Amino acid sequence: MTRDEFALAVERYADMIFRVAYSALRRREDAEDVMQDVLLKLYRADRPFDSEEHRKAWLIRVAVNESRKAARRYRRAAPLEELPETAAFDRSEDRELFLAVMALPEKYRTAVYLHYYEGYSVREVAALTGSRESTVQTRLARARELLRKALEEV
Amino acid sequence: MERERFRRTFSGLEASPQAKEALLHMIDENTNHTRRGMRRAARLAVLAAATVCLLTATALAASGSLRAAVMHLLFPRYGQGELVEIGEGHRTGSFDRTDVLNTFLERFDREGLGDGVTVRMADGFHKTVLEESEDAAAVAVETSDPALRLEVYLERVDYEDTTGLWQVTGYRIVEEGTE
Structure with a gap:
């Protein structure tokens, strides 16, 4: 994967991966860590995909797994009252x-x-x-x- | 539930620009300074090696039919029954690295590399571990054509109370002299 291809993948999927991780972890910092881990996995894997949908599904599966690992690692979640600051409504x-x-x-x-x-x-x-x-x-x-x-x- | 309302609500949830930019910096700096230090760097080394490998220019690797035939082997889904058996401890050794790699190679061989090229030799598979860590590995496998070798990449996936399930995450057919 070239840098340009990676930059495109970041632009296209970073927010989606972040949302998957955030849904599981409820903490911005942890979700961003997972987002970075997942996209680095994509970069390092440098593997073929049948289609863009296939790549998206792969990224979600990895994001779900990485979020589970992170949840075990951190064992913490942000208090609910802090959550609205995470997103703009x-x-x-x-x-x-x-x-x-x-x-x-x-x-x-x-x-x-x-x-x-x-x-x-x-x-x-x-x-x-x-x-x-x-x-x-x-x-x-x-x-x-x-x-x-x-x-x-x- | 209104899906549109849900979409509107969650579309405001975005990763920070800084977190995204940091990713590109990691790549630009050859990712030697990633967040998890040496362990990550070691794993990267495995895959960086893969990055410089070129897919063989032969019709063998370029063959869409071959790739299509093999793709479904690369990311096996563990059957629910298998997972239950593993969870209950009945499948000790299943899905360990060797088991998964050998299963992959058996299937790969059955699909056929074309031109009579095989990965199974008379005395089994000739494998060389290129890199390994606790949850990633790269293995080179000789083929019957001395000019071609197969490189297989594996990762370990956490699963309940087991030591994890290994799975093949990618492969490359490398033509000697093209690296």
Whole structure:
């Protein structure tokens, strides 16, 4: 991979990887570390991909794995009240949704992010996270229920 | 849930420009000063070696059909049943580095390198470890054509309470004299 190709990959995927890691870790510094690790893996791997979608899926899988490792390594998460400073919100309802998602248990957050933001199907989320489809379905259903309650209370 | 609202909410979550720029600096500085110091540098050395290797200019490596045929072997997904067995301790030795490499080579050989070239010799595979660390390795494998060798790259993936599962993350067919 050339420097230019790497720079393009950073531009295209850094934020996506950061969001995957942030969904798991809830701390900017740790998520940026994971983002850097994952993109360096891409650079060092210098491997072929069938398509851009294939590369994206590979990066998400590595991001999920690296986030799990980081979660074991750091064992810490930012307090919920600090989280809004991480992202810019145009509307208060977006801030509420962000806080509600981040208040979910970690195992729900990644599935919710991949399904609702990245648009992956349940089957694809299962493949990306190394989970069973039924597990992902359950997590999404439970997450929806928790989010509905949380947003009703706001 | 409104997907559009979700997208709007999370689109404001971005990595800092500094973190992105730092990545390019690492590359520009030949990544000798990455965040995790020597361990990272050692792993990089494995893959830097790969970077300078050129894919063979022969029709062998250029063959799209070969690459397509082999691609599915490179990133095996562990079956749920296998994972359960591993988790329960019934598959000791499965997915260790040697097991994964040999499985890959067996399959690679079956797919055929073309022109009668094989990686299995009469007495098995001729492997040389080029670089290794606790969770990455590069191995060179001789082929029946002395001018060609196969280089295989492996990484260890953490999995529950096991010592990890190794997987092949890439390969190169290298023509002697092209490096």
